[in-house]
Amino acid sequence: MNEMRKPTGAKPTTDPSRTGARAGASAGRQPGGARRTSPVPFRTRLFAMLLLFAVIPTVTVTLVWTGAMSRTLSRMSARSAWERIAVSGEQALRAVDRTTLDPEQRAAFDRHEVELRESAQLARRFDFVAGRSMRLVLVGAGVVVVLVAVGASRVAGHLSRQLSRPLDELVGWTGLIRAGRSLPAQTVRRGAPEFEVLRSGMRTMAHELETGRRRALEAERAEAFRESARRFAHELKNPLTPIRFAVDRLRRSAPDDLQETVAVLAEEAARLETMARSFAQFGRLPDGPAADIDVAELVSRVARATVPDRLILTLSCEAGLPLVPGYHEPLVRAVSNVLLNAVDATPAGGMIAIAVARDTDNADRVAIRVQDTGIGIAPDALTRIFDPYVTTKPGGTGLGLAIAMQTVQAHRGSMDAQSTPGQGTTMTIRLPLTAA
Numbered sequence: 001m002n003e004m005r006k007p008t009g010a011k012p013t014t015d016p017s018r019t020g021a022r023a024g025a026s027a028g029r030q031p032g033g034a035r036r037t038s039p040v041p042f043r044t045r046l047f048a049m050l051l052l053f054a055v056i057p058t059v060t061v062t063l064v065w066t067g068a069m070s071r072t073l074s075r076m077s078a079r080s081a082w083e084r085i086a087v088s089g090e091q092a093l094r095a096v097d098r099t100t101l102d103p104e105q106r107a108a109f110d111r112h113e114v115e116l117r118e119s120a121q122l123a124r125r126f127d128f129v130a131g132r133s134m135r136l137v138l139v140g141a142g143v144v145v146v147l148v149a150v151g152a153s154r155v156a157g158h159l160s161r162q163l164s165r166p167l168d169e170l171v172g173w174t175g176l177i178r179a180g181r182s183l184p185a186q187t188v189r190r191g192a193p194e195f196e197v198l199r200s201g202m203r204t205m206a207h208e209l210e211t212g213r214r215r216a217l218e219a220e221r222a223e224a225f226r227e228s229a230r231r232f233a234h235e236l237k238n239p240l241t242p243i244r245f246a247v248d249r250l251r252r253s254a255p256d257d258l259q260e261t262v263a264v265l266a267e268e269a270a271r272l273e274t275m276a277r278s279f280a281q282f283g284r285l286p287d288g289p290a291a292d293i294d295v296a297e298l299v300s301r302v303a304r305a306t307v308p309d310r311l312i313l314t315l316s317c318e319a320g321l322p323l324v325p326g327y328h329e330p331l332v333r334a335v336s337n338v339l340l341n342a343v344d345a346t347p348a349g350g351m352i353a354i355a356v357a358r359d360t361d362n363a364d365r366v367a368i369r370v371q372d373t374g375i376g377i378a379p380d381a382l383t384r385i386f387d388p389y390v391t392t393k394p395g396g397t398g399l400g401l402a403i404a405m406q407t408v409q410a411h412r413g414s415m416d417a418q419s420t421p422g423q424g425t426t427m428t429i430r431l432p433l434t435a436a
Contacts (some may be wrong), residue, residue: 051149066138088170185202243272247269286330290325293326306340312351321366324411325434330407335404335429337404353369355369365432376424386401386415
């Protein structure tokens with residue numbers, strides 16, 4: 001009986017305090033196993049890169065502009081040329097001054113002398129101003145570089161914060177997703193809308209991964225249950241045949257005082273055979289080609305054969321329902337198991353209402369809804385009613401609803417239950433209209 005042991009499906013425990021450390025360590029690992037460490041935080045590196053991108057071009061342009069201005073001013077300065085002109089002009093003037101000139105020539109000579117002296121003086125003044133202007137240009141260039149550096153540092157700091165914080169957050173989320181932990185609650189955050197798109201995408205991815213993990217675990221558990229059920233049914237069927245033959249012989253030859261004992265043996269053998277059949281059904285998935293099934297006709301026939309006269313049966317089937325592709329006998333067993341549970345839970349005089357119609361949430365599905373007025377199911381047991389070997393009925397195998405769920409899932413459908421203790425339970429089977 002070791003095959004009947006229920007797998008726990010427990011996940012490895014995770015220390016929440018070490019999740020962030022593992023996430024950071026994993027982010028720094030290379031595929032070859034070498035650990036890549038960066039002593040400088042990402043925000044600092046990003047700040048330095050943004051600052052250098054702004055300061056280096058500014059310094060380069062300033063130096064080029066300063067050098068061009070210095071060369072231009074030096075070329076525009078004519079002090080040495082004017083000094084040579086002044087020297088040669090004074091020599092010419094002294095030579096001419098010793099000659100005899102008429103009044104008109106003397107007047108022209110005096111005007112030329114005045115112009116020459118004024119031009120030489122202006123050249124000296126321009127040279128004086130140009131020399132000090134170059135200092136002002138250098139000081140102005142330094143001020144511009146400082147202002148650009150300060151402004152660039154402010155902008156780089158803002159951008160590094162805006163970029164590094166969301167990235168650090170997303171990196172931390174990868175560690176949570178890897179550990180199978182839930183992501184933080186969604187809140188309104190400032191920043192670029194693209195990061196919010198990334199957050200939404202990671203939340204969707206985390207949800208899908210968790211759903212995939214859960215489905216994989218459920219599939220593994222279901223396969224383990226089916227394998228256990230197949231082995232148990234096989235081991236149980238082997239002695240049942242000789243036991244049944246032996247009981248038949250005893251029934252024919254046993255004295256009257258032993259007939260009651262033989263009847264008990266026959267009843268228990270029949271119960272074991274029913275149990276073996278249930279385990280065999282649970283251990284076998286529907287196979288073979290699917291066929292188009294009239295769900296309304298199937299449910300009506302099963303309901304009239306299953307619900308006894310002591311209960312009130314109401315049956316409502318929507319007209320014009322399309323055929324559902326699936327496996328007829330497994331669906332008959334699934335609906336029968338659901339109805340049998342409803343019958344067992346409903347006292348005499350109670351009511352079972354069955355409705356077959358298109359699903360209100362999805363028109364591409366057919367919904368079979370079975371509602372009873374029975375004792376209901378406790379909330380803590382409601383979450384486990386579809387698990388194998390879980391039952392509240394004396395002598396039950398706990399496989400009825402498990403077989404029904406297995407069959408519905410094999411048809412790519414779904415099954416859920418709602419119950420209020422003391423008022424009744426509603427079971428809903430949803431089957432898609434597409435091929436199973």
